[in-house]
Amino acid sequence: MRSVLCFGDSNTHGQMPGGTPLDRFGPQQRWPGVMGRELGPGWHIVEEGLSGRTTVRDDPIEGAHKNGRTYLTPCIQSHTILDIVIIMLGTNDLKVRFNQPPSEVAMGLGCLIYDIKELSPGPKGTIPEIMIVAPPPMLDDIKEWESIFKGAQEKSRKLALEFEIIADSLEVHFFDAGSVVACDPRDGFHIGRQAHEDLGVALAREVEAIGWANEHV
Amino acid sequence: MPDMRFAPPNPLRIADRASGLNAVSVRSYNERLLLSLLLQNESISRFEIGVKTGLSAQTVSVLVRSLEQEGLVAKGEAQKQRGRVGPPTVPISLNPEGAFSVGVSVGHKHTDVVLIDFVGSVRFHATLPNPTPDQNSNHSDFLETVKKAIQLLPGETHQRLAGIGLALPEPGDGAHNDPTPPDLRYSALQEEMEKEIGFPVFVQNDITSAAGGESMFGAAKPLSDYLFFYLGAELHSRLILNHQIYYGNSSLSFDVGIASLERNLQEINKPTEPLWDRAGTWPDYGKIKESWEASLVEQMKRSFNALAQFVEIKTIVLSSYAPQDICGAICENLESSLIGVKAIAGSITPSPKAIGAASLPFSSHFMVENKEK
Numbered sequence: 310m311r312s313v314l315c316f317g318d319s320n321t322h323g324q325m326p327g328g329t330p331l332d333r334f335g336p337q338q339r340w341p342g343v344m345g346r347e348l349g350p351g352w353h354i355v356e357e358g359l360s361g362r363t364t365v366r367d368d369p370i371e372g373a374h375k376n377g378r379t380y381l382t383p384c385i386q387s388h389t390i391l392d393i394v395i396i397m398l399g400t401n402d403l404k405v406r407f408n409q410p411p412s413e414v415a416m417g418l419g420c421l422i423y424d425i426k427e428l429s430p431g432p433k434g435t436i437p438e439i440m441i442v443a444p445p446p447m448l449d450d451i452k453e454w455e456s457i458f459k460g461a462q463e464k465s466r467k468l469a470l471e472f473e474i475i476a477d478s479l480e481v482h483f484f485d486a487g488s489v490v491a492c493d494p495r496d497g498f499h500i501g502r503q504a505h506e507d508l509g510v511a512l513a514r515e516v517e518a519i520g521w522a523n524e525h526v
Numbered sequence: 527m528p529d530m531r532f533a534p535p536n537p538l539r540i541a542d543r544a545s546g547l548n549a550v551s552v553r554s555y556n557e558r559l560l561l562s563l564l565l566q567n568e569s570i571s572r573f574e575i576g577v578k579t580g581l582s583a584q585t586v587s588v589l590v591r592s593l594e595q596e597g598l599v600a601k602g603e604a605q606k607q608r609g610r611v612g613p614p615t616v617p618i619s620l621n622p623e624g625a626f627s628v629g630v631s632v633g634h635k636h637t638d639v640v641l642i643d644f645v646g647s648v649r650f651h652a653t654l655p656n657p658t659p660d661q662n663s664n665h666s667d668f669l670e671t672v673k674k675a676i677q678l679l680p681g682e683t684h685q686r687l688a689g690i691g692l693a694l695p696e697p698g699d700g701a702h703n704d705p706t707p708p709d710l711r712y713s714a715l716q717e718e719m720e721k722e723i724g725f726p727v728f729v730q731n732d733i734t735s736a737a738g739g740e741s742m743f744g745a746a747k748p749l750s751d752y753l754f755f756y757l758g759a760e761l762h763s764r765l766i767l768n769h770q771i772y773y774g775n776s777s778l779s780f781d782v783g784i785a786s787l788e789r790n791l792q793e794i795n796k797p798t799e800p801l802w803d804r805a806g807t808w809p810d811y812g813k814i815k816e817s818w819e820a821s822l823v824e825q826m827k828r829s830f831n832a833l834a835q836f837v838e839i840k841t842i843v844l845s846s847y848a849p850q851d852i853c854g855a856i857c858e859n860l861e862s863s864l865i866g867v868k869a870i871a872g873s874i875t876p877s878p879k880a881i882g883a884a885s886l887p888f889s890s891h892f893m894v895e896n897k898e899k
Binding site: 482521 | 592
């Protein structure tokens with residue numbers, strides 16, 4: 310059995326576009342569930358999606374628990390042994406309150422990559438496969454969220470390249486979710502049911518493409 | 527001391543998406559390692575790449591992504607593995623349109639010019655009379671043809687031309703009746719081509735080129751150790767061990783080739799033109815051809831047996847521009863008299879030497895080391 314940790318924000322949690330964290334797609338509809346279905350019975354899927362999660366920033370308004378970096382260590386140790394960690398974060402770091410350019414968000418992701426490598430939660434204490442997924446760019450119209458995310462739309466379109474640069478330099482896997490899905494117009498930054506399906510299938514193919522030996526099953 | 531982990535990211539290499547082939551200097555060893563594997567295998571999964579190179583899955587992922595963005599490699603459709611449980615594999619292979627190369631072979635009587643793509647398919651081929659030894663000649667014929675080949679490439683792919691390979695006979699080869707020392711003539715030709723056409727030119731011995739061509743794109747692709755024969759005007763050989771082509775005593779050739787058949791035919795006033803026609807088939811020359819083939823096979827056997835005292839070789843590859851059926855018959859003949867040895871006719875057409883020459887710029891740009899020894 311192989312284990313995959315899906316570490317993300319509301320779009321991993323499965324929050325419905327235009328809804329609240331309580332309006333959530335079902336386990337089979339969320340992308341981690343879709344990916345699990347596609348990968349088949351040999352895989353154990355761990356879902357860790359928290360609405361509002363940032364890469365490395367304590368949120369002064371929503372709370373320090375939104376900081377992805379402080380939660381990553383206990384999270385990973387709880388779910389060890391992990392064959393692969395998929396991280397899809399970044400959108401919440403673009404909130405006005407953090408005032409960060411895309412490159413700094415990518416630097417934050419870099420911290421998470423270093424932390425995972427140090428923890429080495431892979432089989433026999435190895436570094437697991439790490440896959441950075443750039444979230445799909447926000448739409449221009451983000452409804453009542455405009456004040457919270459002012460200026461984020463433009464930055465969100467630059468995340469994929471910045472993430473790819475950090476993934477290349479730290480030698481980890483990378484996937485641009487924007488290449489297969491777009492955000493839902495209902496709020497402009499969450500992904501809808503079909504997008505979860507498409508993203509789950511695409512990520513399953515990406516995970517398979519890594520290539521896995523048959524031993525240690 | 528700052529924590530260097532958090533210095534600005536320093537990517538291994540992000541392919542410059544706007545331009546064509548990156549300069550040779552920035553192509554990393556690992557990229558070359560991966561491209562070498564792809565040039566040697568039709569397609570290969572990322573997992574197999576990891577096993578063969580010892581690189582981690584994550585490093586392979588970065589390399590493949592970068593080469594994919596550069597247009598050099600392409601991802602295939604996922605394939606369910608036969609007889610194996612587990613996820614389907616996704617084959618990676620070279621993108622045929624990823625790079626192009628021109629090969630020129632100056633032969634006994636003709637010069638062949640080919641344009642090939644990244645997987646060795648011939649996109650253009652022309653046969654010309656040899657460049658004349660006239661001092662005032664600038665080989666315009668030859669350069670014009672090379673230019674014509676390059677012009678066949680759509681404009682945006684011009685920057686994907688890796689270069690021009692030139693396959694030349696060994697200096698002192700008796701087949702040439704030119705008073706200028708061949709090496710001087712050849713280096714002048716190389717210089718002139720680089721200046722005129724503006725692409726790097728790589729020069730190699732023509733027999734070694736033919737062996738390199740068969741090894742990269744032809745019948746010898748899956749083989750690592752074999753004895754290579756080239757049947758041209760004369761018979762030449764090369765030894766290939768662990769994919770390395772050994773030059774050996776390269777000027778040694780045997781006068782049992784097509785030129786000797788031509789002489790025998792001339793003695794009895796038979797037409798010999800078909801012998802030098804690349805596209806043609808040979809008419810039935812009857813007994814003359816049979817006895818020529820016998821002496822050719824005899825020489826090949828002698829070479830093989832001499833070598834067999836030192837290395838164990840199980841395979842012979844015979845390359846030639848002579849028709850496939852002629853080579854096939856020679857191989858059959860050879861196999862029947864050498865027990866346990868497989869003789870394979872080369873599969874590169876129309877000109878193994880020119881296509882081999884065209885593989886030179888690819889080796890130089892994309893492979894870990896030049897296979898020539």
